[in-house]
Amino acid sequence: MVRRLFDTLIMKLPKGESKAGWLVLALLIILILAPLLSVLLQIIVPGYFWGNRQPGQLDLLLEVFRRPFWLRSFQNSLIIAFSTTALGTLLGTVLAILRSSWDFPTAKWLDIAAWLLLVTPSFIIAQGWILFAANDGVASQLLGATFVGDFIFHPSGFIFIMVLCKFPLAYLAVRAAMSWNVESLSQSAQLTGASSLTIWLVIRLPLLKPAIRSGAALVFMDSIGDYGIPATMSALYRFPTLPYAIHSAIYSSPVRFDMAGVLSFYLILIIMLVLLIQLYIMRNTRYDSLTAGAVRSKQRKLPKHAWLVTLGNILFLGVAVGVPIGCTLFISLVHSPSAGFAWSNLTFSHYSELFADRSMFLESLLRSLTISTVAALVALAIGVIIAYVLVFVRFKLKAVIEVTTLVALAVPGVVLGIGYIFVWNQKWLEPYGLLLYGTPAILVLAAIAGAIPITTRILSGMMATIPRSMLDAAQLQGASWMKRAIVVLFPLCKTTLLTAALSAFGISVFDLAASSLLFPPGQMTLPVMINRAFENMSFGYAAAATTLGGIIVISVIVSINRLAKLELWRKQ
Amino acid sequence: MKRRYAIGLLIVLMLQAGCGTSSSLVNDNSKATITGDETDLTVYLNDFDEMIGPLFEEATGYKVNLVQGGGAEILSRIEAERGNPHWDVVWLDMISSIHGLGMSGMLYEDYTPDNASKLTDVYRSLVPEQRWYYPTSAHAASVIVYHNDELSAAEAPKSWEDFSDPTFNEMIGIADPTIAAPAYSFINWFFYKDGMDSGKQMISDWLNNGLSIFPKNPNVAMALLSGQIKIAALQESNAHRLIQENEKLSLVWPEEGAPASVRVAAISKDTTKLEAAKAFVNFLLDPATQQAIIEASDEAYHEPSVEGVTPKLDRDSGAKLLFADAMSSYKQEAEIKQWFADYSIR
Numbered sequence: 012m013v014r015r016l017f018d019t020l021i022m023k024l025p026k027g028e029s030k031a032g033w034l035v036l037a038l039l040i041i042l043i044l045a046p047l048l049s050v051l052l053q054i055i056v057p058g059y060f061w062g063n064r065q066p067g068q069l070d071l072l073l074e075v076f077r078r079p080f081w082l083r084s085f086q087n088s089l090i091i092a093f094s095t096t097a098l099g100t101l102l103g104t105v106l107a108i109l110r111s112s113w114d115f116p117t118a119k120w121l122d123i124a125a126w127l128l129l130v131t132p133s134f135i136i137a138q139g140w141i142l143f144a145a146n147d148g149v150a151s152q153l154l155g156a157t158f159v160g161d162f163i164f165h166p167s168g169f170i171f172i173m174v175l176c177k178f179p180l181a182y183l184a185v186r187a188a189m190s191w192n193v194e195s196l197s198q199s200a201q202l203t204g205a206s207s208l209t210i211w212l213v214i215r216l217p218l219l220k221p222a223i224r225s226g227a228a229l230v231f232m233d234s235i236g237d238y239g240i241p242a243t244m245s246a247l248y249r250f251p252t253l254p255y256a257i258h259s260a261i262y263s264s265p266v267r268f269d270m271a272g273v274l275s276f277y278l279i280l281i282i283m284l285v286l287l288i289q290l291y292i293m294r295n296t297r298y299d300s301l302t303a304g305a306v307r308s309k310q311r312k313l314p315k316h317a318w319l320v321t322l323g324n325i326l327f328l329g330v331a332v333g334v335p336i337g338c339t340l341f342i343s344l345v346h347s348p349s350a351g352f353a354w355s356n357l358t359f360s361h362y363s364e365l366f367a368d369r370s371m372f373l374e375s376l377l378r379s380l381t382i383s384t385v386a387a388l389v390a391l392a393i394g395v396i397i398a399y400v401l402v403f404v405r406f407k408l409k410a411v412i413e414v415t416t417l418v419a420l421a422v423p424g425v426v427l428g429i430g431y432i433f434v435w436n437q438k439w440l441e442p443y444g445l446l447l448y449g450t451p452a453i454l455v456l457a458a459i460a461g462a463i464p465i466t467t468r469i470l471s472g473m474m475a476t477i478p479r480s481m482l483d484a485a486q487l488q489g490a491s492w493m494k495r496a497i498v499v500l501f502p503l504c505k506t507t508l509l510t511a512a513l514s515a516f517g518i519s520v521f522d523l524a525a526s527s528l529l530f531p532p533g534q535m536t537l538p539v540m541i542n543r544a545f546e547n548m549s550f551g552y553a554a555a556a557t558t559l560g561g562i563i564v565i566s567v568i569v570s571i572n573r574l575a576k577l578e579l580w581r582k583q
Numbered sequence: 584m585k586r587r588y589a590i591g592l593l594i595v596l597m598l599q600a601g602c603g604t605s606s607s608l609v610n611d612n613s614k615a616t617i618t619g620d621e622t623d624l625t626v627y628l629n630d631f632d633e634m635i636g637p638l639f640e641e642a643t644g645y646k647v648n649l650v651q652g653g654g655a656e657i658l659s660r661i662e663a664e665r666g667n668p669h670w671d672v673v674w675l676d677m678i679s680s681i682h683g684l685g686m687s688g689m690l691y692e693d694y695t696p697d698n699a700s701k702l703t704d705v706y707r708s709l710v711p712e713q714r715w716y717y718p719t720s721a722h723a724a725s726v727i728v729y730h731n732d733e734l735s736a737a738e739a740p741k742s743w744e745d746f747s748d749p750t751f752n753e754m755i756g757i758a759d760p761t762i763a764a765p766a767y768s769f770i771n772w773f774f775y776k777d778g779m780d781s782g783k784q785m786i787s788d789w790l791n792n793g794l795s796i797f798p799k800n801p802n803v804a805m806a807l808l809s810g811q812i813k814i815a816a817l818q819e820s821n822a823h824r825l826i827q828e829n830e831k832l833s834l835v836w837p838e839e840g841a842p843a844s845v846r847v848a849a850i851s852k853d854t855t856k857l858e859a860a861k862a863f864v865n866f867l868l869d870p871a872t873q874q875a876i877i878e879a880s881d882e883a884y885h886e887p888s889v890e891g892v893t894p895k896l897d898r899d900s901g902a903k904l905l906f907a908d909a910m911s912s913y914k915q916e917a918e919i920k921q922w923f924a925d926y927s928i929r
Binding site: 060078079080083138141160164242243249251255256258259261263265267268347349369429432433437438446528530532535539546547548550 | 633648649650651652655658659660662664665669677679680687756761762764796799800801802804805806808809810811812821824828829831882913916917920921924925927928
């Protein structure tokens with residue numbers, strides 16, 4: 012009888028590729044949904060995880076429309092997210108197309124700049140801009156320009172900075188998808204007399220839509236969930252956002268997890284709405300244009316006006332990267348930021364302090380690098396499966412997977428951090444060795460959860476260009492799933508896999524929010540250590556740690572990228 | 584074959600779960616064992632983490648693991664861990680919030696350390712009836728710091744009332760009381776002093792005078808250094824540090840005094856290391872410990888809570904601290920923060 016029961020169970024198990032869908036869902040539940048739902052549960056039953064079973068105040072859900080602070084936060088978040096997405100995606104796409112199509116002096120700096128901006132935490136970028144634009148700041152000292160401050164310390168200024176901070180996500184997503192070029196399509200158009208512009212508008216740009224959409228989704232999620240920039244920039248002109256309101260709910264006394272749950276709920280609602288609109292727009296369209304005739308994109312030398320483009324690039328990089336990073340570098344090299352540019356003010360003491368006995372720099376750097384490496388690799392593997400399911404598999408809960416992967420990026424890290432404590436600190440997990448809170452494993456899990464959206468989006472943008480028929484043909488020849496993945500998918504996605512893994516690595520190293528709540532006793536991560544220095548007013552030390560840590564991370568990313576590209580070209 | 588393995592695995596898992604459940608039922612009344620040695624004490628704190636560990640270990644032999652973070656972060660961690668606390672002792676400059684932990688039944692009660700007899704009268708009166716926590720020091724939640732280049736000593740504000748003076752319109756910045764713990768202790772005083780309405784009037788006058796609000800104290804300091812604001816209300820330890828490193832800044836201790844931020848130590852009700860935890864709290868009340876902290880730390884600009892300890896020499900000995908009642912501060916916290924958030928966005 013047991014055997015018959017078991018047979019029935021086996022029959023009901025998912026077959027074929029939908030197995031991958033269920034696996035992915037299970038992973039996402041463990042890594043993202045369970046922690047998130049545990050915070051949302053606080054709305055219905057606050058204190059569920061410490062034995063309270065009294066229902067909460069459900070009318071808290073309507074408070075968003077009654078409390079001026081919450082309503083304004085909600086509105087501001089929408090304004091910032093939509094403006095940043097529109098402008099950031101445009102900027103990222105244009106730059107990616109420029110970089111992928113043309114070769115000009117300083118072109119490679121764009122890639123490095125994108126990585127740099129991706130890796131640097133947003134509150135550092137915001138601080139850099141404050142130093143630049145303030146009354147006694149660099150702008151007024153060097154350029155005598157006070158209008159900079161008037162522009163920057165205003166909502167349009169925050170959006171300007173957000174765009175400069177978030178565009179790399181769109182840039183990297185589109186750049187990854189442009190690694191292949193189906194020349195035959197453009198060539199046929201040329202034969203019929205189409206101009207370059209027409210080819211771009213009618214053929215190449217539409218085919219980039221999945222990548223642009225992925226990039227836009229990433230920019231939207233990252234900007235709506237950004238706490239650092241609006242919080243740091245808005246002082247006189249109060250511009251609270253949903254993440255800021257969530258922080259104030261969590262940092263109140265008594266702590267209001269139910270309020271944080273309500274605000275997170277609305278954040279998720281916005282995300283779902285945006286995704287639904289996107290899905291509706293993209294319904295019934297196909298982008299799988301990659302054929303056997305596709306070749307690796309090669310940059311052509313600009314025929315004329317290369318100097319103009321180079322100049323524009325340098326100016327752009329000067330503003331986007333030079334200002335925030337430059338100002339951080341400045342703080343790390345002076346005794347006192349307010350004393351300005353004077354030889355007597357210069358010092359390397361902040362850097363030498365990093366290597367002093369009681370400094371936690373090296374230890375926390377190593378810890379963060381290890382955690383991020385593991386997280387990037389695991390997130391890559393999971394991202395591949397998720398992207399595959401989203402693009403190729405007919406699975407009824409695809410929408411759930413899609414929303415979950417993006418939600419992890421949008422929901423403030425502090426909410427996920429609290430959720431992780433709720434889920435992984437339960438007493439009943441202890442006998443199974445699964446009480447992970449209080450161990451380094453929890454940091455790795457949280458980092459994976461934070462990295463999954465990046466790898467998934469970058470990979471799915473690329474996979475959407477691969478026709479199903481390629482995989483079907485291989486399957487007809489008898490290739491197993493594994494063989495299809497290795498022989499068909501992998502060669503096409505090599506560059507994208509690398510970009511995805513390095514992006515995930517870069518974004519994890521400096522992630523402060525979740526790790527500040529989860530780090531085990533005596534085991535600080537790099538961003539926690541930097542934040543501690545900042546809170547102790549050791550601005551120079553914090554800036555030096557950020558700069559040196561950032562240089563190391565970027566060096567790792569750029570060298571691996573270079574090595575891998577050399578290997579790729581060698582094999583071809 | 585595969586089926587047999589699967590059935591076997593299923594049975595093994597079910598047995599495991601059953602055993603796990605029954606053993607967890609047996610252990611239900613005891614605490615979950617946390618990784619680490621039985622003698623390792625876990626302390627959650629926001630300041631002085633660099634020296635307190637080695638000092639305590641040397642004096643008592645107990646090993647201590649520290650979790651350092653912002654005050655508000657530590658409290659949210661404690662609250663989130665409530666079902667299975669990992670902390671033994673909490674040591675924060677947030678007396679009203681710790682009082683709240685006591686009200687929620689999370690603190691060990693009725694402990695009187697030996698060194699409690701050395702508390703000065705002012706600090707003894709701050710110990711609650713249930714003896715949930717003991718004060719180890721107090722510092723000014725805010726003092727006034729201003730730019731010398733912009734304002735002379737005569738022009739600079741002298742009291743908290745001056746924050747609503749139109750002369751200082753759009754010049755002043757404070758930290759956000761809804762995010763930064765010391766900023767709440769700061770504005771709470773004005774609600775405690777003369778009542779809710781009076782407090783609302785005072786703070787709304789400040790806001791109407793173009794007050795800038797930054798998330799936390801370091802952001803306020805950055806803004807002052809970069810010239811974004813000319814006057815700041817900064818926590819005492821931060822203020823002294825800034826003054827020492829920047830000649831362009833000066834400090835004013837208002838005539839009427841500065842609202843106090845009281846640092847207290849409390850033991851978790853669920854601690855499995857009670858002896859070590861008691862030793863830690865007692866250690867903090869030892870005059871020798873308090874003196875050692877003052878001498879070793881650049882941040883230790885505060886008034887000690889026990890007799891026979893000399894504060895930092897460059898700290899004004901006449902500096903007046905204003906103490907609000909912890910219970911009423913805790914009770915009115917939600918209302919004040921909500922009002923502040925809603926009013927500040929007008």
